[in-house]
Amino acid sequence: MDKALIGIVPGKEKYVHIIWQVNDTCNYKCSYCNEGNWGGRYRNDNFSEFESILQKIVSHFKGQNYNNFKIFFSGGEPSLWKPLIPVIEFFRENTQNPRVAINTNLSRSLDWWKKNYHYFQDIIASFHIEFADKDRYLDNFKFLQYRIPYLVSRVLLHDERFKEVVEFAERLKSESDNYYVEYAPLMSELNSHSEDHYYEEEWKRKFIAEHQLDRQKEIDFCNTYRPKETYHEELREGGRKESLNSNRLVALGENRFKGWQCWVQECIYIHPNGDITMGSCRVTDSIGHLSTGEISIPKESVICPFERCNCGTDISVTKLHPEHLNDYIDSFSIPITSSEGSL
Numbered sequence: 001m002d003k004a005l006i007g008i009v010p011g012k013e014k015y016v017h018i019i020w021q022v023n024d025t026c027n028y029k030c031s032y033c034n035e036g037n038w039g040g041r042y043r044n045d046n047f048s049e050f051e052s053i054l055q056k057i058v059s060h061f062k063g064q065n066y067n068n069f070k071i072f073f074s075g076g077e078p079s080l081w082k083p084l085i086p087v088i089e090f091f092r093e094n095t096q097n098p099r100v101a102i103n104t105n106l107s108r109s110l111d112w113w114k115k116n117y118h119y120f121q122d123i124i125a126s127f128h129i130e131f132a133d134k135d136r137y138l139d140n141f142k143f144l145q146y147r148i149p150y151l152v153s154r155v156l157l158h159d160e161r162f163k164e165v166v167e168f169a170e171r172l173k174s175e176s177d178n179y180y181v182e183y184a185p186l187m188s189e190l191n192s193h194s195e196d197h198y199y200e201e202e203w204k205r206k207f208i209a210e211h212q213l214d215r216q217k218e219i220d221f222c223n224t225y226r227p228k229e230t231y232h233e234e235l236r237e238g239g240r241k242e243s244l245n246s247n248r249l250v251a252l253g254e255n256r257f258k259g260w261q262c263w264v265q266e267c268i269y270i271h272p273n274g275d276i277t278m279g280s281c282r283v284t285d286s287i288g289h290l291s292t293g294e295i296s297i298p299k300e301s302v303i304c305p306f307e308r309c310n311c312g313t314d315i316s317v318t319k320l321h322p323e324h325l326n327d328y329i330d331s332f333s334i335p336i337t338s339s340e341g342s343l
Ligand code: SF4
Pocket: 026, 027, 028, 029, 030, 032, 033, 034, 037, 038, 075, 076, 077, 105, 126, 128
């Protein structure tokens, strides 16, 4: 059995995370989602309105000796967002080799992906049974499978259509030859503090347990084209490190960091309404807003006040168990000045 998790630490070098929930516009309305993701109140279509705040964010982190930026776009459906490519171009021009990730429902046409795939290093292709065009999803996935360093099909386990979702995953595996499938149980709501959805039928709970808890079964994959570099690592008691797998931590309930020191100041979260906070967990009050162009980024880490850390990017933020702070704090160059997080 694994020793206790005591930290999430940078792999080779420290990273800035910018998570941008670009708007609340989506071409789907999944029953397990909520209006905050598809309501269409905030389109944020005008790039010129937020270019200066992006400049401020980049300058702040360069001044803190952060050289690596990871930008993660979600939504809504971010591939439909007009400024998507101009924003990526901005980061390409102003930072060194930014890593660009997108969480998409893969509903854009194959032509769109052919034209734009080269902008992305990570694609999380969520499959939503109620709305997805299965053939289009598969055509896109098969096109991307050898072109994207990290591509995962994230199949959402719709409770009533569970079997159909699993059948689709089997079809994807039989038709692709470089796949990476993640079976994603539903949350009671799609937000960062939500608890797991409870599946009444035992066979569904068994399926989830079998496909999540065992490392080999948790994700089916052909290991032919995966990134070699480790960006973040799990640190276990005794000092053993391994590549971070946030899905496994969630499945094992190891995403509970209440009382831990968390360097959330390396994680900017831009909300659909333009509000900017640290982390998707909103552990800080607002630190700026797209519409005003004003931003004040804290330099302190926080003590996590939350029971769960649900978002994959929040999980990958550097953090240490309080009893092990002194043992490891010198091994990465991030200041420890801290404040108490607020609920
Ligand atoms: S595709 Fe994603 S954002 Fe859109 S409605 Fe479904 S779960 Fe919500």
